[in-house]
Amino acid sequence: MTGIDKEKLLSFARTEEDKLFVRRLVDKANQSLKGYITYTHFIDPHQRSVAKKVLNELGVKYVFDGGYKDAERVVVAFVPEYLTGSTEAETLEAVRNDPSYPVSLVEISYKKNRYSRELTHRDFLGAIMNLGIKRETLGDILVHDEYTQVVLLSDMAAFIENNLTQAGRLRVDVKTAPLSKLTVPAVKTTEKTTTVASLRLDAIVAEGFNISRSLAADCIKAGKVYLQYEECNNVSKTVEEGQTITLRGKGRIVLESIGAVSKKNRIFITIKKYI
Numbered sequence: 001m002t003g004i005d006k007e008k009l010l011s012f013a014r015t016e017e018d019k020l021f022v023r024r025l026v027d028k029a030n031q032s033l034k035g036y037i038t039y040t041h042f043i044d045p046h047q048r049s050v051a052k053k054v055l056n057e058l059g060v061k062y063v064f065d066g067g068y069k070d071a072e073r074v075v076v077a078f079v080p081e082y083l084t085g086s087t088e089a090e091t092l093e094a095v096r097n098d099p100s101y102p103v104s105l106v107e108i109s110y111k112k113n114r115y116s117r118e119l120t121h122r123d124f125l126g127a128i129m130n131l132g133i134k135r136e137t138l139g140d141i142l143v144h145d146e147y148t149q150v151v152l153l154s155d156m157a158a159f160i161e162n163n164l165t166q167a168g169r170l171r172v173d174v175k176t177a178p179l180s181k182l183t184v185p186a187v188k189t190t191e192k193t194t195t196v197a198s199l200r201l202d203a204i205v206a207e208g209f210n211i212s213r214s215l216a217a218d219c220i221k222a223g224k225v226y227l228q229y230e231e232c233n234n235v236s237k238t239v240e241e242g243q244t245i246t247l248r249g250k251g252r253i254v255l256e257s258i259g260a261v262s263k264k265n266r267i268f269i270t271i272k273k274y275i
Helices: 006-010 016-032 045-058 088-096 121-129 154-163 201-209 213-221
Strands: 062-065 075-078 103-109 138-143 147-153 173-177 189-196 225-227 244-247 251-261 267-274
Touching (some): 006 045, 016 075, 045 062, 045 225, 201 244, 213 225
Antiparallel strands (some): 189 267
16 A cells, blocks of 8 residues: 555545544555454445545445344454355354454343334434444344344444343343344335426435435535445436435435436436435
């Protein structure tokens, strides 16, 4: 990694927090060159977008892993040459079989009664954070009926198992579980069929999240919108059928289908929204 332009790497960072993140990435990448796997803490989609640009510029070997396919929050594993497989799947398998692999799973179970409401992602995140846990140690929180699974850094699993006793107003029981027991909940979605003047990103965001076109444009320019899990600041970027759009704090949509053009020259589309 000699001759790397640090100023160019830092240009991928929008904020001082991003710059600190980039510096830590470079440090971790340098450590991996000594011949062993190194890992980051869990990162969010914005950091993932920054990391991909920086690490591709560095030319180092890495994989993202959140414990399961399509995880939103992931760790970055920097992989030395001797562990790099011919495919990303082979490299990921080598990472997961390494003794230092840092990702674990805890399962939180509880019993509802007729007076209790359904516990949500927010309930579990809040309960865990109230223990003094940093968000960066937690991956995805997968809410099922009467139990929830939390992907997290291994060194936090025992602490949460021993200290988390309540979520919302319900008593909970926590146990560490093998990562192989992770189950992705059934996805709940709604569909909306409408028309748009064009397939520009701002138009699709506006329709998909029921906000104004100008607000959609502001969110895109502010770096709050991800197209195919990559931050996209181009309001006029064309969205293709099947692509996923995430608006930070508002959820995720998919441009499910693109149909015919109406007599008024508007395009019929169907948008699937995750709820």
